[in-house]
Amino acid sequence: MPTIFFYGPKLDKEKRKEMIKSFTETASRLTGIDKPAFVVYLRESTPENVGVGGELLEDRLKYR
Amino acid sequence: MPTIFFYGPKLDKEKRKEMIKSFTETASRLTGIDKPAFVVYLRESTPENVGVGGELLEDRLKYR
Amino acid sequence: MPTIFFYGPKLDKEKRKEMIKSFTETASRLTGIDKPAFVVYLRESTPENVGVGGELLEDRLKYR
Amino acid sequence: MPTIFFYGPKLDKEKRKEMIKSFTETASRLTGIDKPAFVVYLRESTPENVGVGGELLEDRLKYR
Amino acid sequence: MPTIFFYGPKLDKEKRKEMIKSFTETASRLTGIDKPAFVVYLRESTPENVGVGGELLEDRLKYR
Amino acid sequence: MPTIFFYGPKLDKEKRKEMIKSFTETASRLTGIDKPAFVVYLRESTPENVGVGGELLEDRLKYR
Numbered sequence: 001m002p003t004i005f006f007y008g009p010k011l012d013k014e015k016r017k018e019m020i021k022s023f024t025e026t027a028s029r030l031t032g033i034d035k036p037a038f039v040v041y042l043r044e045s046t047p048e049n050v051g052v053g054g055e056l057l058e059d060r061l062k063y064r
Numbered sequence: 065m066p067t068i069f070f071y072g073p074k075l076d077k078e079k080r081k082e083m084i085k086s087f088t089e090t091a092s093r094l095t096g097i098d099k100p101a102f103v104v105y106l107r108e109s110t111p112e113n114v115g116v117g118g119e120l121l122e123d124r125l126k127y128r
Numbered sequence: 129m130p131t132i133f134f135y136g137p138k139l140d141k142e143k144r145k146e147m148i149k150s151f152t153e154t155a156s157r158l159t160g161i162d163k164p165a166f167v168v169y170l171r172e173s174t175p176e177n178v179g180v181g182g183e184l185l186e187d188r189l190k191y192r
Numbered sequence: 193m194p195t196i197f198f199y200g201p202k203l204d205k206e207k208r209k210e211m212i213k214s215f216t217e218t219a220s221r222l223t224g225i226d227k228p229a230f231v232v233y234l235r236e237s238t239p240e241n242v243g244v245g246g247e248l249l250e251d252r253l254k255y256r
Numbered sequence: 257m258p259t260i261f262f263y264g265p266k267l268d269k270e271k272r273k274e275m276i277k278s279f280t281e282t283a284s285r286l287t288g289i290d291k292p293a294f295v296v297y298l299r300e301s302t303p304e305n306v307g308v309g310g311e312l313l314e315d316r317l318k319y320r
Numbered sequence: 321m322p323t324i325f326f327y328g329p330k331l332d333k334e335k336r337k338e339m340i341k342s343f344t345e346t347a348s349r350l351t352g353i354d355k356p357a358f359v360v361y362l363r364e365s366t367p368e369n370v371g372v373g374g375e376l377l378e379d380r381l382k383y384r
Contacts, residue, residue: 003131003167003169039129
């Protein structure tokens with residue numbers, strides 16, 4: 001029944017699969033709970049909707 | 065002021081209404097807090113962005 | 129794989145059981161997903177750590 | 193490392209910038225943690241996916 | 257109906273009051289939604305349960 | 321700026337360190353974002369406050 005939420009950039013399918021597989025295997029091994037009980041939510045966030053250090057990420061990335 | 069988040073599939077309007085009504089009535093009755101204080105967020109998640117048992121849900125559903 | 133979070137007051141065991149049962153049955157019926165796939169998290173929040181309308185709930189309750 | 197989530201209506205860019213700036217400055221001042229450690233997520237929610245007082249917000253707004 | 261979650265260190269009562277007041281006033285002004293509709297959750301997180309840059313915050317703070 | 325939340329059982333310090341390290345390394349590699357930008361929150365949940373399949377986890381574990 002453990003649940004993992006990832007808030008970050010959009011990823012392509014291969015990366016989403018690998019993230020879910022790796023998070024689940026690590027968490028299953030460390031908690032001792034079987035893998036079928038784990039749910040992972042990949043919640044996309046875009047630079048238009050994230051702030052870092054008080055600034056919109058969209059603006060931060062622009063000036064780099 | 066209690067708040068409920070539902071992470072699950074997209075639902076049509078009648079089902080969204082019924083879910084919100086039922087969650088709120090149940091929670092109001094059990095907490096003793098009046099219904100106007102309750103907020104319910106229905107947060108859609110798609111099979112492309114959920115992992116179950118270490119696999120992408122999108123892939124799981126395909127092979128059933 | 130749907131997941132429900134409830135942020136609200138501490139409840140005794142009978143009420144926690146009933147909330148979990150009711151939320152799960154309603155959500156299972158409306159989504160068409162079998163009950164074993166549902167996880168409900170009851171996340172306690174105390175009046176010392178919640179604000180409503182810009183005021184600490186702890187203070188609001190005191191002056192009623 | 194503190195993190196703030198805002199669930200609310202879509203905002204235009206100037207308002208998103210101001211919200212991020214204000215939340216971060218306030219939280220930095222009150223916690224004593226430097227601003228670069230703060231992340232703010234603006235999570236849009238639409239009236240079709242929010243319930244208030246047991247009713248869909250979409251319907252509530254319609255009858256006002 | 258907007259909702260704000262703050263994940264960060266434990267704060268004393270005066271700071272909790274000020275954070276709730278400031279977040280709510282800012283968000284009310286920027287969204288145009290009246291203050292009574294806002295709920296703020298202060299969710300405490302301790303250095304034993306947070307990781308930054310791949311390290312436990314508890315360990316990071318120790319070696320500074 | 322990506323953020324990971326883990327809702328699950330309490331873990332001892334070595335396991336918390338390993339979970340944070342592994343989640344961060346995997347997510348950094350897959351997103352291409354440097355490790356210092358990642359925050360991981362380990363949010364403990366107890367069997368008294370989780371429901372699985374419509375039942376309180378506390379009760380489920382008892383009858384196994």
